[in-house]
Structures are given as C-alpha cells and as structure tokens.
Amino acid sequence: MHDLRMIGLMFDMFTVAHMAAFSVGIGCAVFVEVAVFRRFHNGIDQACLALLKQAHCVIGLAVVALWVSGLGLLAIRLGILDGILSAKLILKLAVVVGLTLNMWLIDAYVLPRLDRLVGMRLDQIPKAQLVSFGAIAGASAGCWLSALLLGGVGAFKIMAWSQLLGFFLPVLGGAAVSGAVLAAIFGRKPAMPDPSDTLLGRLS
Secondary structure: OHHHHHHHHHHHHHHHHHHHHHHHHHHHHHHHHHHHHHHHOOOOOHHHHHHHHHHHHHHHHHHHHHHHHHHHHHHHHHHHHOOOOHHHHHHHEEEEHHHHHHHHHHHHHHHHHHHOOOOOHHOOOOOHHHHHHHHHHHHHHHHHHHHHHHHHHHHHHOOOOHHHHHHHHHHHHHHHHHHHHHHHHHHHHOOOOHHHHHHHHHHH
C-alpha cells in the first residue's frame, strides 16, 4: 500500500508539473505571437526582437519541462501501472517532438535572420523569408493547439490512428498555411507611419 501511495504521489507531481509547463508554454506562445504580429506591421525593431528572444527562452524551458514531466508520466504509466501506448499517447509525443523541432527552427533559422533585418519595413523583407517566418509561427500555434485538444478532449482516447490523423493533420497544416498567408498579407501592406515622423508629432 505504501508503494502504491508513493507511485500515486509521483504521478500527481508529474501531472501538475506537466500542466504547469503546458500553461506557461501556450500562454507565452499566444502572447508573443499576438504582440509580434502587432509590432511587425511597422517593421522589425530592437524592442520587438528582444521580446521574441525572451519569449523563445521561456517557451524553450517550458518544452524541456514538458519532456521531463511527460516522460516521467509515461514511465509510471507503462513501466509500473502496466498501461498501454495508445494512438493518442503516441500523437502527444509526436506533437512535443514537433514543438521541439519548431523551437530548433526558430533558434537556427528565424532569430539569426531577424537580427540582420532590424530596422527594415515588412515590404523590404524578401517575401520568401517573410512567408517562411509566418509558416513557422503558424506551425508553432498548430502544435500548441493540438496539445491543448489532445489533453482536454476525452473522445480522442478511443479514436483510431486514421481518425486522429484525419483530424490533426488538417489542424497542423492549416495553421502553418494560415501563418504564411498572414505574413504575406502583412508584408504587402505599407508600414504605418511613426507618430514622431508626422507633422503633429514634430510639433508636439
């Protein structure tokens, strides 16, 4: 009985850590994507880039915590409680792998290029780069949304592989495409004038 209580306590601790990491990760991801899209309308500045880098670090720590707590839960469920590796559980792992790859793409591809684009308006950035940034941001949003649905919708527990893939592949693909389209639309619009550059701004 003592062992079962200890196992239950460990499972609960990993569950709380998992939920906390997910909450921090998705909250920070939503905040930064909204903030960056609003600021990117006028181009890329140092403040926007600093915000993106800080959020990237926080989200990275959240993803690491998701891996640690998730693997802890998996070890208890499969190794001690003799659970089964369901299609939903495998898809959860795949989504966290997707989040990890997305973080690597942002670190290796997006941030170094944004460093070189500081001070440029969106219509001055090569369209292919802008669209790729949008697709990566959209894929990130799709992964976080998928993780939310997998954790919160009980019906997915009994779904077969074909049903789960039929639902989540369009979610992930649609999110990436939507991000790319939004980036292309933002890049086509002229930048909003800085208030200090207007006549009223110079007189004030």
